[in-house]
Amino acid sequence: MDYLDFSKVIYTGDKQNNEPHGTGIMRFESGCTYRGGFKCGQFDGDGELEFPEGKLIGKWDNGRQLEYRIIFRDELEFQEGKWxxxxxxxxxxxxxxxxxxxxxxxxxxxxxxxxxxxxxxxxxx
Incomplete structure (x- = not known):
């Protein structure tokens, strides 16, 4: 049994040392879904986090978000400074x-x- 079993997260994809590593899909209990890259269990590289109101398309480095775009369900894209x-x-x-x-x-x-x-x-x- 690994940490994903305890966190109520469903993960399908590449693993290394029983952790998400490579490309995969992670579904959270809240209904959010992340599709993209992982490194040692953390978001890494390009990925898309989908939530009920829309999605966040971003780039991560070892769990730290570097870039992002937020697009709501009605196709409105959040643009900082231009809201x-x-x-x-x-x-x-x-x-x-x-x-x-x-x-x-x-x-x-x-x-x-x-x-x-x-x-x-x-x-x-």
Missing amino acids: DYITPSDRRYYNEITNRVPVAASREKPNDFKNESEMRVKETK
């Missing part, structure tokens, strides 16, 4: 900006909605 979505000045999601889903009415014309006190006045009449 224009869900900011204090614009609360819309990427799919709303690209018109893949309609913008919520409350974000389009907030003045069209009555506040609670105006609604109560109409109800009592």
Whole structure:
């Protein structure tokens, strides 16, 4: 029995000294999956970490991440310093900006909605 049995991680691929070493696929209990290179049980070289919201494509050196790209399920790619979505000045999601889903009415014309006190006045009449 090796350390992978205790960690609830499922690994298929190359091994050396009973550890992931070479190329393989590691599935975590959380549902995330890593496909790529390993060295002495750690991510090494090129790899792709897939998670429910998207994926991280990166390059590792003996477990230390050197480079990365994050791509969300809706194909939006995170670019540090160029992030224009869900900011204090614009609360819309990427799919709303690209018109893949309609913008919520409350974000389009907030003045069209009555506040609670105006609604109560109409109800009592």
